[in-house]
Amino acid sequence: MTENVSLQAEQRNNRGKTQTKKLRKEGMVPGIYYNREGTNIPLTVGYGAVQAAYERAQNQVIYLQLKNEVGTESAKPALIWDIQFHPVKGLIEHVDFVGVDMSREVKMEIPVEFTGADTVADNGGSPILYRESVPVSCLPGNIPEKIEVDISELNVGDTVYFSQITLTEGVSRDAADDLWIVGVSATHSEQTDFGEEEEGSAGEGEEEGEA
Numbered sequence: 001m002t003e004n005v006s007l008q009a010e011q012r013n014n015r016g017k018t019q020t021k022k023l024r025k026e027g028m029v030p031g032i033y034y035n036r037e038g039t040n041i042p043l044t045v046g047y048g049a050v051q052a053a054y055e056r057a058q059n060q061v062i063y064l065q066l067k068n069e070v071g072t073e074s075a076k077p078a079l080i081w082d083i084q085f086h087p088v089k090g091l092i093e094h095v096d097f098v099g100v101d102m103s104r105e106v107k108m109e110i111p112v113e114f115t116g117a118d119t120v121a122d123n124g125g126s127p128i129l130y131r132e133s134v135p136v137s138c139l140p141g142n143i144p145e146k147i148e149v150d151i152s153e154l155n156v157g158d159t160v161y162f163s164q165i166t167l168t169e170g171v172s173r174d175a176a177d178d179l180w181i182v183g184v185s186a187t188h189s190e191q192t193d194f195g196e197e198e199e200g201s202a203g204e205g206e207e208e209g210e211a
Contacts (some may be wrong), residue, residue: 031095116152142170
């Protein structure tokens with residue numbers, strides 16, 4: 001898990017394309033905070049700050065320091081629910097946050113990262129990643145940043161299932177069926193085409209018979 005990330009945000013009242021374009025020119029990113037009661041609060045965050053928060057805590061709790069229209073600030077634990085990028089420039093254009101109750105479990109897809117690929121390659125294998133993320137359930141404060149799977153001991157033909165992965169304390173699997181996570185296949189190499197005769201074998205036999 002990463003350290004707590006705070007993000008300054010300001011409630012906004014003006015909405016519409018003209019207003020959002022103006023905000024982006026000023027280095028701000030429009031967004032919406034959705035709380036558990038169904039209230040939607042339009043807000044703005046600084047571009048650099050939200051980019052840093054996204055890079056550090058894509059699936060971690062972010063404490064929004066949300067300032068309302070009268071200047072009162074309140075901390076709201078939230079997750080980045082959706083983020084939109086410019087199709088060409090790749091810049092963040094909009095971000096949605098969803099509020100969380102730190103005492104209630106949430107369901108998340110956590111990225112999978114495997115280690116030991118070099119060892120597998122040395123043994124003539126090639127790793128195959130079947131899933132880039134896995135579904136888990138846990139309290140917001142226990143959300144893992146990623147799930148690491150060590151494949152260094154795997155042989156060609158082996159597969160790691162979700163049930164074989166040790167999760168951190170407080171994190172449980174949220175899948176009805178066991179899932180394939182990663183496997184090892186044989187590294188492709190040049191092999192003899194058994195549909196063709198080896199060079200010189202038949203010809204040499206015929207020459208020897210004629211002699």
